[in-house]
Amino acid sequence: xxxxxxxxxxxxxxxxxxxxxxxxxxxxxxxxxxxxxxxxxxxxxxxxxxxxxxxxxxxxxxxxxxxxxxxxxxxxxxxxxxxxxxxxxxxxxxxxxxxxxxxxxxxxxxxxxxxxxxxxxxxxxxxxxxxxxxxxxxxxxxxxxxxxxxxxxxxxxxxxxxxxxxxxxxxxxxxxxxxxxxxxxxxxxxxxxxxxxxxxxxxxxxxxxxxxxxxxxxxxxxxxxxxxxxxxxxxxxxxxxxxxxxxxxxxxxxxxxxxx
Amino acid sequence: xxxxxxxxxxxxxxxxxxxxxxxxxxxxxxxxxxxxxxxxxxxxxxxxxxxxxxxxxxxxxxxxxxxxxxxxxxxxxxxxxxxxxxxxxxxxxxxxxxxxxxxxxxxxxxxxxxxxxxxxxxxxxxxxxxxxxxxxxxxxxxxxxxxxxxxxxxxxxxxxxxxxxxxxxxxxxxxxxxxxxxxxxxxxxxxxxxxxxxxxxxxxxxxxxxxxxxxxxxxxxxxxxxxxxxxxxxxxxxxxxxxxxxxxxxxxxxxxxxxxxxxxxxxxxxxxxxxxxxxxxxxxxxxxxxxxxxxxxxxxxxxxxxxxxxxxxxxxxxxxxxxxxxxxxxxxxxx
Numbered sequence: 001x002x003x004x005x006x007x008x009x010x011x012x013x014x015x016x017x018x019x020x021x022x023x024x025x026x027x028x029x030x031x032x033x034x035x036x037x038x039x040x041x042x043x044x045x046x047x048x049x050x051x052x053x054x055x056x057x058x059x060x061x062x063x064x065x066x067x068x069x070x071x072x073x074x075x076x077x078x079x080x081x082x083x084x085x086x087x088x089x090x091x092x093x094x095x096x097x098x099x100x101x102x103x104x105x106x107x108x109x110x111x112x113x114x115x116x117x118x119x120x121x122x123x124x125x126x127x128x129x130x131x132x133x134x135x136x137x138x139x140x141x142x143x144x145x146x147x148x149x150x151x152x153x154x155x156x157x158x159x160x161x162x163x164x165x166x167x168x169x170x171x172x173x174x175x176x177x178x179x180x181x182x183x184x185x186x187x188x189x190x191x192x193x194x195x196x197x198x199x200x201x202x203x204x205x206x207x208x209x210x211x212x213x214x215x216x217x218x219x220x221x222x223x224x225x226x227x228x229x230x231x232x233x234x235x236x237x238x239x240x241x242x243x244x245x246x247x248x249x250x251x252x253x254x255x256x257x258x259x260x
Numbered sequence: 261x262x263x264x265x266x267x268x269x270x271x272x273x274x275x276x277x278x279x280x281x282x283x284x285x286x287x288x289x290x291x292x293x294x295x296x297x298x299x300x301x302x303x304x305x306x307x308x309x310x311x312x313x314x315x316x317x318x319x320x321x322x323x324x325x326x327x328x329x330x331x332x333x334x335x336x337x338x339x340x341x342x343x344x345x346x347x348x349x350x351x352x353x354x355x356x357x358x359x360x361x362x363x364x365x366x367x368x369x370x371x372x373x374x375x376x377x378x379x380x381x382x383x384x385x386x387x388x389x390x391x392x393x394x395x396x397x398x399x400x401x402x403x404x405x406x407x408x409x410x411x412x413x414x415x416x417x418x419x420x421x422x423x424x425x426x427x428x429x430x431x432x433x434x435x436x437x438x439x440x441x442x443x444x445x446x447x448x449x450x451x452x453x454x455x456x457x458x459x460x461x462x463x464x465x466x467x468x469x470x471x472x473x474x475x476x477x478x479x480x481x482x483x484x485x486x487x488x489x490x491x492x493x494x495x496x497x498x499x500x501x502x503x504x505x506x507x508x509x510x511x512x513x514x515x516x517x518x519x520x521x522x523x524x525x526x527x528x529x530x531x532x533x534x535x536x537x538x539x540x541x542x543x544x545x546x547x548x549x550x551x552x553x554x555x556x557x558x559x560x561x562x563x564x565x566x567x568x569x570x571x572x573x574x575x576x577x578x579x580x581x582x583x584x585x586x587x588x589x590x591x592x593x594x595x
Contacts (some may be wrong), residue, residue, distance in 0.1 A: 011370040102369055
């Protein structure tokens with residue numbers, strides 16, 4: 001890619017991201033649900049279920065911190081899912097077509113949404129982290145550990161975004177919303193949400209064991225506790241999910257192109 | 261790239277949808293650089309599908325198409341750099357202002373930063389939206405949205421412009437203003453314009469050449485005048501102010517054509533040569549001191565062409581196929 005083509009590519013991606021963020025700013029109804037869900041879960045789990053930490057074998061240092069990691073991954077993934085809603089809405093409204101016509105290299109559109117989602121995520125992180133700290137969460141990890149934890153959140157965000165973008169580009173309708181949201185919700189809640197994996201029993205235990213979100217959660221929790229373990233698996237799973245979902249999203253883009 | 265390569269060449273273009281009929285069924289057409297090509301046809305004829313293929317929004321099922329010398333199927337990204345398009349539904353974000361749309365569009369096209377604002381303001385002014393530039397588009401009228409859509413299609417100075425039914429639903433004033441701008445783009449900037457429409461008047465007034473599409477196939481192609489002349493010559497009807505002059509009026513008219521049935525009180529002829537004879541007719545009546553209550557020119561319309569080629573009338577025909585030209589003392593010529 002020549003330097004002029006590269007400049008045009010990133011200019012297109014930034015334009016898509018700018019509009020996405022502009023819409024969040026002008027339409028709070030689009031932004032708020034992605035924030036309310038994690039905050040609700042944080043209040044419900046860290047507050048209402050705090051005595052779960054008294055269960056024998058629950059050896060994490062702080063129940064609020066334990067729940068914060070779930071909420072962080074959940075908020076990051078949902079922020080990605082809601083981008084899919086925006087993509088579907090744009091195709092319904094005709095803006096998708098405008099972008100397809102105006103961008104020379106159309107992968108810049110997906111990159112633009114990803115950039116917008118990442119910037120949106122920073123705001124979400126600031127709010128849920130602030131609320132968790134106010135709720136008494138203690139942080140044991142170093143600056144590098146915490147950066148690593150947020151990086152896992154970002155990777156979860158990108159994977160969920162590519163997943164929902166793939167659906168949105170295939171259906172190009174907001175009616176596909178449940179198809180974007182439900183699988184992510186289900187996979188999140190089939191991970192060790194309330195207690196460590198070792199305390200899970202019954203059918204959920206083997207499911208959680210193979211659930212990729214478990215690796216992300218365990219990695220994030222270990223980083224917040226300042227005792228990093230299983231990071232190779234966590235990052236490996238995250239990057240693998242992104243690779244698979246990127247292919248899914250790009251094939252969705254091709255399908256949208258073919259459908260016109 | 262030279263202007264010579266600004267044309268459009270389509271050969272055997274086909275688009276078939278899953279479980280559906282062929283929306284476009286093997287069309288061939290050529291649009292010369294700088295030309296305004298009117299693509300006329302009823303709803304569902306295949307106009308928009310053709311535009312979608314030529315603008316790389318839809319891959320052809322078969323056949324080939326080159327826009328500005330570039331293959332739409334294999335050089336899509338290059339094609340998009342040199343074309344502009346305003347599609348049937350003006351795709352605008354109701355939450356953005358016109359200026360913000362310009363910012364978005366200039367960035368999407370990758371215009372250099374220092375050029376974006378200037379180009380946006382220039383186009384907003386050109387389409388007469390300066391006063392509304394900072395208002396959200398959600399509150400714009402249909403005409404304003406269309407004008408903004410056209411301006412957005414021009415931000416990167418395209419060499420070929422696609423307009424898909426640009427004036428559908430517009431009031432006559434907005435329609436006329438859009439026509440003026442399209443004509444200017446072709447005449448002054450040398451932009452090749454591919455315009456789809458279901459309005460006969462629009463194709464007639466704007467297009468250098470017209471392609472008539474029906475059921476996915478080109479039914480006729482040529483200049484509006486040539487297409488109409490294939491069907492027949494224009495006719496003239498006159499009504500002398502003084503009924504006593506009817507016989508002399510008929511004698512004058514007979515010099516220019518053969519008598520045809522006319523409306524009540526009127527005398528009608530089919531012109532021998534064509535519209536150029538109108539001046540001679542007016543002069544002949546003037547020399548003979550015969551005052552006319554009205555003089556009406558009836559040209560064959562593109563609807564007549566459509567009827568002759570397809571056996572059906574074009575939908576919406578008649579609502580835009582006649583324009584009145586005022587005569588000095590209140591009389592009219594229908595052209």
